[in-house]
Amino acid sequence: MTQTQPFETDSRTVTWATPGQGDLARLLELDGLAQLEAMRAGEMPHPPIMDTLGMTDMRVERGRVVVEMPAAEFHYNPLGSVHGGVISTMLDTAAACSVHTTLAVGEVYTSVDLTVKFLRPVTVGSGLLTCEGTVISRGRRTALAQAQLTDEAGRLVAHATSTCLIMRAGE
Template sequence: MTQTQPPVTRAFRTETRSFDFTPPGQADLTRLLELDGLEQLLAMRAGEMPPPPIMDTLGFTDLRPEPGRVVVEMPAAEFHYNPLGTVHGGVISTLLDTAAACAVHTTLAAGELYTSVDLTVKFLRPVTVDSGLLTCEGTVIQRGRRTALAQAQLTDGGGRLVAHATSTCLIMRADG
């Protein structure tokens, strides 16, 4: 005979977070593919095209693209935490991937697409809300016809390097 355990009641502090976003697919994809990669990101920054939903999901506050380089900012927040009370490695990896990949994005010609092939991350120090504004700079190391190699460096509000990544991206034509 099995006895059922009564539910455990816990008194944890809870908070609510909500945000609005534009789902993918509502943007004019034809227009998007008529622009080169830098123009696409600049249009998103200017509010002419919707940003990707991940920026709102994680609370990115800035994306500054220029040729071969992107800076992404996000304040460290408690909703980014893992069970041990630090920013989850997946959140840090997402920042690094975004900066490295968007740096490659700035090099795309009109009608080109890309996808990340790999991401190698090195975590150098813990990140908490006390880390402040996280700034991630992505730069293109090498851009070829079919692949690009990029890197990203994540620093905390005090300018300390907290993580580093390299990424390879595959570049392809949208029409095939």
């Protein structure tokens, strides 16, 4: 029988605003940019995934979103680098939210796909990660967006493209 050795551990407590507390009817009276601005201002709760992953900032303007997050050990995979799913989540957040900023009152959207290219490893040494999402093309029913993730030194570490389906609320 093998005896396990105790490993040094760390812990983290995450708190978030319970989803559904915001007034969905009020949210749908705003266009997409105003919705994200209300979340940033604390007038509406932001998505819990931001707290779960430790995203620290989101700046928004029409057709463009920038999300920041310091790389942390709790993001690691077994090989000692930030898990690709964490990187993909940042890319998806920035790309999809850039589309969100273009929504008219009463419109909603969902991601159809996300294509990610990992270009270099990300570790705690990568520092503050910055992900910029921009809309490439916005049509009546679909939008194409891209996102670029850079480390604190400004090196491109990952890139993604995403297609989003745009619908009227309630469709």
